[in-house]
């Protein structure tokens with residue numbers, strides 16, 4: 116089938132009239148090449164179809180939520196069965212307790228769970244609980260990390276007051292000295308340290324947490340009477356079936372989960388240890404849809420799959436196939452790729468590509484070959500991605516390398532990125 120984007124262009128025009136900027140937030144394609152579809156018609160397994168009917172192997176997995184495959188039957192069945200009984204009722208259903216028990220059993224540090232809708236809800240609740248628990252104000256925050264889109268953490272500060280962030284103190288990830296300096300400066304006023312399990316930010320290489328840093332962060336929290344908060348919203352269940360720092364023997368006091376815990380159904384969670392139960396009982400947090408039962412039923416089934424199947428091992432095997440294949444391909448075409456982070460959450464950038472024009476050109480060519488890749492955001496593999504899917508991607512990327520080789524001299528940086536990174 117010939118690649119087209121007519122319907123998508125029409126929808127974009129309509130959206131421009133009735134949606135600010137035509138779209139907003141992380142799924143806006145404003146920073147992506149024009150060819151990238153803004154609107155999709157459906158998803159199944161590891162594939163998505165845009166509104167023009169183009170089919171792609173999807174390496175974004177809805178920016179994380181798709182863990183087991185779009186429309187994964189056991190999860191859909193559990194959700195449908197709960198839907199038939201009721202979803203948003205005057206009070207929660209039994210499944211809320213079952214889900215809390217499931218998460219507490221699964222995640223080593225957790226003794227209790229609270230549920231909400233988005234990752235931002237979870238991180239916001241965690242810092243409020245930490246402040247309530249300690250009676251302190253400061254939250255130590257790794258510079259450049261994405262923890263959501265509330266005033267205290269949104270990356271774009273328009274409409275945000277300095278007061279909203281008055282008690283956020285920034286440190287450098289993987290740099291214990293900078294964390295300790297922040298502690299020393301605010302000794303008796305640090306409520307908590309917030310960290311993601313590894314560095315997974317846009318436009319830069321990913322970086323795993325150093326064991327020394329993870330252990331040091333825990334020790335500093337204990338020394339100063341602060342709480343350690345791990346933000347698992349993006350990496351949760353893709354790194355491990357537990358918190359990401361469990362491998363270092365480091366347990367947080369609070370952890371935040373979202374995105375994929377119900378394989379795409381809207382629910383997020385804050386988990387805590389008994390140590391911080393007091394704080395959690397003292398705060399008032401809620402939302403009209405936070406107690407809805409369908410996403411909870413979907414989460415219970417997703418977590419069953421997580422515990423009882425090799426979903427993670429298959430996800431890693433597929434990710435490894437892609438990484439190895441790309442490494443070889445890039446070399447044979449005379450390019451150097453920087454592939455960073457876990458293979459199941461790959462970030463793929465080009466060496467010697469300061470304004471990202473090579474990466475953008477390559478991603479567009481791959482898109483037209485049926486592979487939906489992202490030129491500056493980490494991607495996500497699901498357990499529905501087969502080795503054959505990775506071969507389809509590799510076929511598309513092989514042709515994309517060839518195309519970029521030919522057009523290299525005429526590639527231009529994206530106009531908005533040009534403003535951000537400067538013209539080269």
Ligand SMILES: Cc1ncc(COP(=O)(O)O)c(C=O)c1O
Pocket residue numbers: 232233234235236238261262263264311346347348349350373374
């Ligand atoms: C590490 C991390 N924390 C929090 C969030 C916010 O989650 P949500 O977009 O569901 O509010 C995200 C979203 O990407 C994230 O990656």
